[in-house]
Amino acid sequence: MLSRTADHLFWMMRYLERAETTARLLEVGARSALMPDVSGGYRNDWEAVLQASGGYEDFLSKYGETKQRNIETFLFFDESNPSSVLSCIAAARENARVVRTALTSAAWDALNTAYQELRGMQRMERSTLSISDLSEWTMRACFLVRGAVSATQLRNDGYNFMGVGTSIERADNTARLLDVKYFVLLPSLSYVGSGLDQSQWITLLQAMSADRSVNWSYTGELTSSKIADFLILNRQFPRSLLSAVQWTNDHLDEIARIYGHATQAQAAARSLLGELAELRVDDIFDEGLHEFLNRFMYRNGEVAQRVQDCYLRGIPA
Amino acid sequence: MSQTGQSFFNEMLNGSDVRAAYRSLERWHRDMPDELRSLKQHEAEQLFRRVGITFAVYGEGGDPERLIPFDMFPRVFTHEEWRKLDRGIRQRAAALNAFLADVYDRGEIIRAGRIPEHLVTNNEAYEKAAVGFRPPKGVYSHIVGVDLVRTGPDQFYVLEDNCRTPSGVSYMLQNREIMMRMFPQLFLENRIAPVDGYPRLLRKTLASVAPQKCDGEPTVVILTPGQFNSAYYEHSFLADLMGVELVEGKDLFVEGDFCYMRTTEGPRKVDVIYRRVDDAFIDPLCFRPDSMLGVPGLMSVYRSGGVSICSAPGAGVADDKAIYVYVPEMIRFYLGEAPILENVPTWQCANPDDCKYVLENLHELVVKEVHGSGGYGMLVGPKADKSSIEAFAAKIRAKPQNYIAQPTLALSATPTFVDEGIAPRHVDLRPYCLVGDSIELVPGGLTRVALNEGSLVVNSSQGGGVKDTWVLAE
Numbered sequence: 015m016l017s018r019t020a021d022h023l024f025w026m027m028r029y030l031e032r033a034e035t036t037a038r039l040l041e042v043g044a045r046s047a048l049m050p051d052v053s054g055g056y057r058n059d060w061e062a063v064l065q066a067s068g069g070y071e072d073f074l075s076k077y078g079e080t081k082q083r084n085i086e087t088f089l090f091f092d093e094s095n096p097s098s099v100l101s102c103i104a105a106a107r108e109n110a111r112v113v114r115t116a117l118t119s120a121a122w123d124a125l126n127t128a129y130q131e132l133r134g135m136q137r138m139e140r141s142t143l144s145i146s147d148l149s150e151w152t153m154r155a156c157f158l159v160r161g162a163v164s165a166t167q168l169r170n171d172g173y174n175f176m177g178v179g180t181s182i183e184r185a186d187n188t189a190r191l192l193d194v195k196y197f198v199l200l201p202s203l204s205y206v207g208s209g210l211d212q213s214q215w216i217t218l219l220q221a222m223s224a225d226r227s228v229n230w231s232y233t234g235e236l237t238s239s240k241i242a243d244f245l246i247l248n249r250q251f252p253r254s255l256l257s258a259v260q261w262t263n264d265h266l267d268e269i270a271r272i273y274g275h276a277t278q279a280q281a282a283a284r285s286l287l288g289e290l291a292e293l294r295v296d297d298i299f300d301e302g303l304h305e306f307l308n309r310f311m312y313r314n315g316e317v318a319q320r321v322q323d324c325y326l327r328g329i330p331a
Numbered sequence: 332m333s334q335t336g337q338s339f340f341n342e343m344l345n346g347s348d349v350r351a352a353y354r355s356l357e358r359w360h361r362d363m364p365d366e367l368r369s370l371k372q373h374e375a376e377q378l379f380r381r382v383g384i385t386f387a388v389y390g391e392g393g394d395p396e397r398l399i400p401f402d403m404f405p406r407v408f409t410h411e412e413w414r415k416l417d418r419g420i421r422q423r424a425a426a427l428n429a430f431l432a433d434v435y436d437r438g439e440i441i442r443a444g445r446i447p448e449h450l451v452t453n454n455e456a457y458e459k460a461a462v463g464f465r466p467p468k469g470v471y472s473h474i475v476g477v478d479l480v481r482t483g484p485d486q487f488y489v490l491e492d493n494c495r496t497p498s499g500v501s502y503m504l505q506n507r508e509i510m511m512r513m514f515p516q517l518f519l520e521n522r523i524a525p526v527d528g529y530p531r532l533l534r535k536t537l538a539s540v541a542p543q544k545c546d547g548e549p550t551v552v553i554l555t556p557g558q559f560n561s562a563y564y565e566h567s568f569l570a571d572l573m574g575v576e577l578v579e580g581k582d583l584f585v586e587g588d589f590c591y592m593r594t595t596e597g598p599r600k601v602d603v604i605y606r607r608v609d610d611a612f613i614d615p616l617c618f619r620p621d622s623m624l625g626v627p628g629l630m631s632v633y634r635s636g637g638v639s640i641c642s643a644p645g646a647g648v649a650d651d652k653a654i655y656v657y658v659p660e661m662i663r664f665y666l667g668e669a670p671i672l673e674n675v676p677t678w679q680c681a682n683p684d685d686c687k688y689v690l691e692n693l694h695e696l697v698v699k700e701v702h703g704s705g706g707y708g709m710l711v712g713p714k715a716d717k718s719s720i721e722a723f724a725a726k727i728r729a730k731p732q733n734y735i736a737q738p739t740l741a742l743s744a745t746p747t748f749v750d751e752g753i754a755p756r757h758v759d760l761r762p763y764c765l766v767g768d769s770i771e772l773v774p775g776g777l778t779r780v781a782l783n784e785g786s787l788v789v790n791s792s793q794g795g796g797v798k799d800t801w802v803l804a805e
Contacts, residue, residue: 015595016576016578016582016592016593016595017582017593017595018578018579018581018582019576020595111558112558112567114567114571115567115570115571115577175595269595273596325595326595328582328592328593328598
């Protein structure tokens with residue numbers, strides 16, 4: 015297929031995943047603002063949320079104060095913020111619109127409908143839209159598009175480039191979400207315990223739709239290392255770093271099979287997978303969770319770069 | 332009946348009787364409750380918007396993705412009416428291609444004194460880089476859009492020819508799809524010739540003009556200026572229906588004797604390019620050095636038979652408004668036949684006698700720019716006020732060779748939904764004739780309708796809409 019077509023499919027799915035992550039971040043911030051803080055008053059994680067979304071400086075220069083309403087606007091509707099839900103859905107749709115021929119009408123329809131609905135919401139009275147409604151709507155819209163893709167797209171190279179886009183972005187986004195709250199999971203607080211601390215990681219798990227599934231996966235008291243293990247190394251949890259990297263590998267292997275040969279993209283993905291598969295959670299804490307997450311995001315970005323170089327530029331590698 | 336200050340032919344009526352071809356539609360609209368009608372109209376709009384059939388209008392503010400208004404009342408041609416149009420259109424497409432092959436070769440028609448040389452060789456659309464190269468099968472214009480208007484039961488006129496990249500065929504196809512989906516019963520009551528074979532015929536036509544150096548199944552692509560082009564939807568729609576890649580200039584490159592596209596598996600040779608870009612944007616080395624849209628070196632690959640370009644560079648010289656006057660002459664000269672379809676009588680302002688007549692009668696003429704399109708830069712005399720007529724007269728005096736004039740035709744009207752029910756609105760017709768190793772024409776075309784009462788301008792940029800166009804089967 016045309017390199018440009020593959021490129022648009024890849025980025026369509028990356029933006030879709032990013033929209034979902036921004037909505038999840040918004041949910042994290044809104045929930046934690048409802049929690050009393052140990053030092054009195056209420057907690058304020060908005061700064062961390064904005065930093066994770068990569069737009070903290072832009073936000074400060076545009077709005078100044080970290081007031082919740084401003085942050086809602088910034089993260090959801092602001093078209094000058096490239097990570098806002100609206101920007102991401104619009105970018106996903108724009109990528110899709112250019113390659114309509116490579117998408118089934120069901121997939122296009124799901125994405126285009128989401129975009130039209132979002133434009134409609136933009137015109138609604140803001141007080142009628144709660145943060146939870148907004149983030150739930152976003153997740154549902156993303157599920158619909160991925161569902162339509164999964165149910166109707168031919169399992170060809172294009173489908174696998176879409177898959178690589180989703181899994182690379184997801185790996186990056188899970189690492190980013192984790193990094194917002196990495197300090198909650200530091201070993202010094204080895205017993206997560208009860209009370210106010212507990213609510214911190216519950217919020218994080220909830221934002222990843224994992225607050226119940228974590229209980230199905232581990233027995234006994236929840237510890238920070240169990241939670242870190244779940245979000246990073248659990249093969250059953252679909253948003254864990256290992257799961258996401260595994261999927262990147264699966265889709266790239268499928269592309270290599272379809273084309274009859276592998277490239278440096280497969281090599282890079284395999285080496286990252288190999289490293290993760292060997293890791294134990296203690297190793298991660300030894301390295302430092304924050305340091306590990308940053309190193310992971312860099313390596314994951316390298317895989318994305320290889321995919322660009324080997325397939326999306328149209329020059330034989 | 333008289334809204335334009337003159338009478339016109341209503342295609343549904345014969346005197347006060349409803350013509351046989353329209354009887355079931357007349358019943359259909361009479362029996363349709365108002366609520367159902369607005370429901371269906373809404374449904375149609377949703378369908379258009381959901382599949383993304385919009386045309387882009389950038390730089391004018393407002394929603395950049397607009398819908399062309401769709402009128403649900405179909406326009407009907409009987410089999411007999413169509414038979415004549417069909418023969419006339421094929422004849423015209425053949426003559427236009429013969430003319431192009433001639434003027435880029437020996438120019439017999441000029442030597443014979445039937446067309447003045449300067450009209451051809453001084454024409455902006457005349458492509459010197461195309462002289463002396465004969466494209467595969469001698470075809471230059473592979474998709475000929477012949478714009479027709481009707482003034483009476485048996486009177487049709489060709490308004491203009493479009494030999495480069497006529498657009499709008501996606502509406503012909505989608506209007507039909509939507510009508511079949513919304514009103515299946517109508518298709519059981521009337522035997523309507525299908526148009527959905529068009530994409531397959533287009534692909535066959537393009538494949539039939541593959542260059543000689545192509546062995547095996549030719550790779551066909553559509554070349555688009557990109558997503559910001561107003562017809563981008565149509566480009567991607569046709570690519571999808573034909574199962575070919577939709578490429579932009581940056582997806583193509585030239586190496587050695589061939590043109591390649593950049594794919595995920597490396598370069599892949601391209602044999603036939605259905606280009607939806609203007610000549611000036613094909614190859615920056617040959618035409619416009621500042622073009623970001625073209626493919627450097629493409630023209631030399633084309634001229635050495637490594638790739639086919641459809642329509643061929645230079646095809647535009649045949650659809651120029653100054654050349655238009657000579658198409659009946661071409662039919663006689665190349666085919667030895669009498670023209671089946673008539674031209675609209677035309678005065679050429681380049682000719683002093685004609686110019687004098689035009690300036691004296693501006694209030695009842697339609698004046699067009701020779702190179703204009705889209706309904707811009709034209710004067711509709713009977714609708715214009717005194718000051719705009721005077722302003723236009725000054726423009727004609729300054730550059731008479733830029734203008735032609737035609738009588739204001741009493742365009743036919745067909746029933747069209749309006750707030751109060753139905754009312755006659757003026758229409759034209761663009762069928763799409765395909766020319767490859769054979770000449771193909773699907774029974775139908777795009778009917779454009781001037782939705783504003785009394786208006787004669789059907790362009791979508793100026794209040795025009797579209798309709799499904801039926802040709803009844805034998």
